[in-house]
Amino acid sequence: MDTTPLFLEPALHDKIWGGTRLRDQFGYNIPSETTGECWGISAHPNGPAVIKNGPFAGKTLADAWASHRELFDNYAGDDFPLLTKILDARTDLSVQVHPDDTYAQAKEHVPFGKTECWYIIDCDENSEIVYGHTAQSQEDFQIAVEKKKWDSLLRRVKVKPGDFFYVPSGTIHAICGGCLILETQQSSDTTYRVYDYDRPGSDGKPRELHIQQSIEVANYPHIDPDLTYHVHQQAEAKFTELLRESLFTVSHWEVRGKTEQIHKNWPFLLMSVLDGEGTLQIGDASYDLKKGDHLVVPASVETLQIFGTADLIVSNPV
Numbered sequence: 001m002d003t004t005p006l007f008l009e010p011a012l013h014d015k016i017w018g019g020t021r022l023r024d025q026f027g028y029n030i031p032s033e034t035t036g037e038c039w040g041i042s043a044h045p046n047g048p049a050v051i052k053n054g055p056f057a058g059k060t061l062a063d064a065w066a067s068h069r070e071l072f073d074n075y076a077g078d079d080f081p082l083l084t085k086i087l088d089a090r091t092d093l094s095v096q097v098h099p100d101d102t103y104a105q106a107k108e109h110v111p112f113g114k115t116e117c118w119y120i121i122d123c124d125e126n127s128e129i130v131y132g133h134t135a136q137s138q139e140d141f142q143i144a145v146e147k148k149k150w151d152s153l154l155r156r157v158k159v160k161p162g163d164f165f166y167v168p169s170g171t172i173h174a175i176c177g178g179c180l181i182l183e184t185q186q187s188s189d190t191t192y193r194v195y196d197y198d199r200p201g202s203d204g205k206p207r208e209l210h211i212q213q214s215i216e217v218a219n220y221p222h223i224d225p226d227l228t229y230h231v232h233q234q235a236e237a238k239f240t241e242l243l244r245e246s247l248f249t250v251s252h253w254e255v256r257g258k259t260e261q262i263h264k265n266w267p268f269l270l271m272s273v274l275d276g277e278g279t280l281q282i283g284d285a286s287y288d289l290k291k292g293d294h295l296v297v298p299a300s301v302e303t304l305q306i307f308g309t310a311d312l313i314v315s316n317p318v
Contacts, residue, residue: 001070001300003282004054005271008061008294011047013037016202019090021180025122026086026292037087040294041270043080046189049294061296073267073299079111081317082248083187084272084294086121091177094207095130095154095195098188099217100169107213108190113169116185117243117250119313120163121274124178131157131165132222133172142215150195155222164242164252166227170219182272184250184315192217235260237306246318253312261303266316269297278308 012028018036022028028038039047043062051057056064064071065080075081087093098114105111118129132155135141144153154172159165159179167173172194175181192210201207230241236257243250249266253259255278273293280287282297282304289310297304306312 002055003285003298003300005280005282005287005298005301006054006056006061006064006071006296007052007287008041008049008296009052010049010294011039011042013039013047016199017089017091017093017177019088021088021090021122022086025180028292034090035088036090037085039083039085040272041082041084041296042187044083044187044189071268071296071298071300075267075317077111080187081112082270082315083185084270084313084315085183085185086272087175087179087181087183089175089177089179089181092197093175094191094193094197095150095172095174096191096193097172097214097218098169098192099190099213103217104188104190110188110190112186112188114186114188114190115168115245115247116183117167118165118175119182119184119242119250119252119274120159120161120165120179121182122161122180123159126158127160127178128156128158128176129165129179130154130172130174130176131167132224133218134222136221138215138218138220141218141220145194145211145215154195164227164229166225166243166245168219168225168245170217172214172218172222182274182313184248184270184313186247194218244318248315248317250313250315253306253310253314255306255308255310255312257309258307259305261305264302268299268316269301270315271295271297272313274311274313276308276310278306278310281305281307 015036048060194214
């Protein structure tokens with residue numbers, strides 16, 4: 001069976017809050033000076049990534065998923081489960097919340113809700129995020145929204161490069177200006193805006209809010225997840241498992257020379273190179289890795305090795 005990794009050409013999206021960091025720091029050919037999102041590993045219809053190499057070159061990841069499920073260990077379900085993004089927040093994103101699978105399927109008729117997590121690649125000094133709220137009940141939350149008590153309702157958290165946040169469905173959140181973030185999430189584009197600073201959209205009109213849906217799907221009260229990182233040092237590499245939950249696992253790999261052989265314990269693997277460069281060795285074949293690369297390692301790969309100096313975020317469905 002073919003063991004060629006699928007290197008992907010990202011889909012890039014203009015956003016009113018976007019900037020130029022995706023070009024300036026990753027070298028992507030951005031479509032505008034307000035490019036907010038790089039969908040690096042995506043089979044979502046709103047931004048499928050295109051395979052750049054091997055027998056599937058020119059096809060989308062969605063095409064490969066539909067016609068060659070053996071590449072993905074015959075993973076169950078009609079839809080590719082995960083989506084990896086890099087977001088450049090020049091200014092604040094809206095305060096928002098995402099539904100869980102049950103609500104999304106019933107109300108939006110889409111396969112997935114949206115649980116996600118963030119790795120802070122870079123940020124300006126004193127950058128922050130909105131992460132949760134102070135209301136103790138749905139009624140408290142609704143009253144605060146109606147009275148626009150945003151300063152007292154929203155929890156703001158300072159961030160720095162290397163921080164990691166788990167954002168399960170139902171979490172009120174916003175990435176704020178100055179942050180460059182890698183996001184691992186369910187393959188969903190369902191977002192409910194609860195507050196958008198009364199700013200106009202690209203058409204000059206206020207962007208749509210989804211107050212009732214936000215109230216219905218938010219978690220009460222907000223509770224910060226209890227995260228435990230699992231660190232494993234191997235040869236000249238450090239592997240930090242940032243998150244293992246019911247939908248996906250996310251790790252940070254820091255390679256400073258070479259890894260030993262890494263044995264498969266995943267159905268298929270998603271890799272994004274945050275910094276540096278190196279070589280991915282699979283059997284007798286080697287593949288160059290560089291900052292900004294996104295790829296899927298197929299199910300047929302039993303072992304792999306990485307040489308070089310590189311930082312990666314690596315995820316897989318559970």
